[in-house]
Amino acid sequence: DLFPLAVIGGGIGGGAAVLRAAQNMMRTVWIRGDRATARASRVKYVYNIDNMIGIHPDIVRGKVLELLQGEEHAAARAVVENAHLHIGTQDIVDNVVERVRGEFAGTVTEIEDKAVSARREGEVFVIETGAGATVKSRALLLSTGVMDEQPSIKMRTKAGKVIDDIRWIYPYANNETFLYCVICEGHLTREASTVVFGAGETAAQIGILFHERYGIPVAILTNGERFEAAEKTRALLGGYGIRAFESRVVEILDGDGEGPRGTSLRGFRLEDGTTVPARFAMIAMGLHRVYNDLARQLGAELDARDGPDEGKRHVLVEAATSETSVPGLFAVGDMTRRRGTSPSYKQIYTAQEYAVRAVNTIDLRQRRARREKAVPRNG
Template identity: 45%
Template sequence: MPARRTKVSYDLIIIGGGIAGSAAALRAAQNHLKVAWVLGDKTTAKRSRGLWVANIDNMVGIHDGIVKEKLLKALKGERFQEAREVLQQLPPQPISTRDLIRNTQQRIQEEFSDFVDEYGKVADSVEREGENGPFRVRGKDLDLSAPFMILATGVMDRQPIVRKTHKGEEVAQPNWVYPFANRESFLYCLRCEGHLTSGSKTAVIGHGESAAQLAMMLHERYESVCCVLTNGEAPAWKPESQRLLDQYGVGVHRQAIVDLQGRAGDLHAIVLEDGKEVPVSFALVSLGLYRVYNELACQLNAELADPGQPEDERHVLISHKGETSVPGLFSVGDMTKRQGEPVMKQVYTAQEYAVRAVDTIDSRLRAARRSAVLAESGQV
């Protein structure tokens, strides 16, 4: 049987359970908007960047040292001496995107359950009822309606294919990368993680101009890059970039990657098809996006950025307030691109986009309510 439409009157539907969706849900809850938050399921969670960022240490205020210092201050006195000693000896406790998302859900459930209804479902389709009517979201056991909607369905990076021999057969797939990505040996964002490579040997994996640019920046900032691995592809960067790589002493290896050596997710070497072992501690992947999850935006005919790219790799174009070309439809996080600005894919920019979008929606809802109050009083 088709799902019955919920009888709850919502101000806003948020689709997406990652960083951007969580930030939007928390801001909307704090503004006391009535929200339907469609989180997705386990399958959609695995497609999200939010599952894979193991350590956020490029943001002010997000660091395990803050919690550690507070605990040490709280555990005063002789009776807590042993606890303080244990705490001092603990290794660093990274804060991941999963931690942020889980904490946000807990806060909303504990503090704002009257304002946010969570749906662990997948939104399969969206439509608008009439030219300026409410948005309607449908899925299995899901049928919601609201005058505003925020899409925060994210993107996924393209992973390098490793042609590893397994049980006597070549198995060419990206899965060999995941244990190292989970331990932050494989990196995907120079702005977020480049500083981690300082003092260590790092390979850039990619064959386009962006790979050459990242290699040059790693050298200029951290003197950490040792080579570029094109993984069987011909280099496609500019001659000038090649001259700079030569001047910086950055080697280029064109052979396919056939193995990753390391232990417990710590990378030690990348093995190429000619048998060469490239000793590295980090690999920075520069292969672009595998997918922008823009299907729901496309269903509403929202304008996309990146003309000339395949549709499923195109960002959703938004204004500085996060609104798409469809009035009332907002999009936030990695899936978006603002006109005339570079793409920003950090936790702090996802939060900024989310807050701008929610506050814009809140302002419009309040303006409509104020007009209604004046109309009822006959003072319009």
């Protein structure tokens, strides 16, 4: 089949595009990825969305409590009142899948596999999956995301073996004591000592922002790298009492709170013996990877301002439509950067907005083509 639209990506951007396409009754194939792509996605690591109106545990809690009136539901009310009803990105994507299957059955074809190659044959996009399936579409939307650089911690196991790996941070990243987004999660640090992982100007500016905005103690951990920042930035750090520690991190000091490992944090021990107290850590080490392989295969223009490594370059798109330099190829979400100098926020609400812009653009073009067939031009 030749689909009007193919969407590649199983995260927020892909889910938002597919839901809009389904609501437009546009026959769509959704290539969601496999287990490996899911593990490499940000969608797996944001378990609590806390910076968007309309998405908050108390909304769900309040509605459930309304249904549990009367003494016979007293025990259930107590459970609901004390439950953690966090809404994460995976919850949102799972809900899109349920809605598409339930409300728009037959409109969306799902493929749970990785798209490994893409090419154009005339005006048709041809996508190959890891299992050997071939998909063809008139329009293609990519939302394949990015992955942040993670700090490798040189920790010792209970058996005495030293393992230098990023695995040590997973319990903390999954429980929101290690943070990744200033806009999404920065406000959580407002009453707590915080460290910023990073060795450059970005990490320094985030540390300054936290101190200015929240008045909290801040330190910078370069984790073995040399700290580099502008002279004015260094002077401001000194004025605010923000210190950069260049020694490697050799131990994450778990907190004293109740709950499993990672739910609380009290600091870090460095290789030189220094202990740096912290209740939160913000990761500001840049991007490890922009998943732009398919965009590159199709010849889409990348942002050269990101440096010489093409694997870390964002895909450039038009602000009004989310279309790349390749006609009919659209990209949304964290993998993109809009042309011009305005900042591109990597947020759920911006991913959804630009996914809707893209799908509605595709819808309009396809409806215009049908109009021309319905009313042929004279002569």
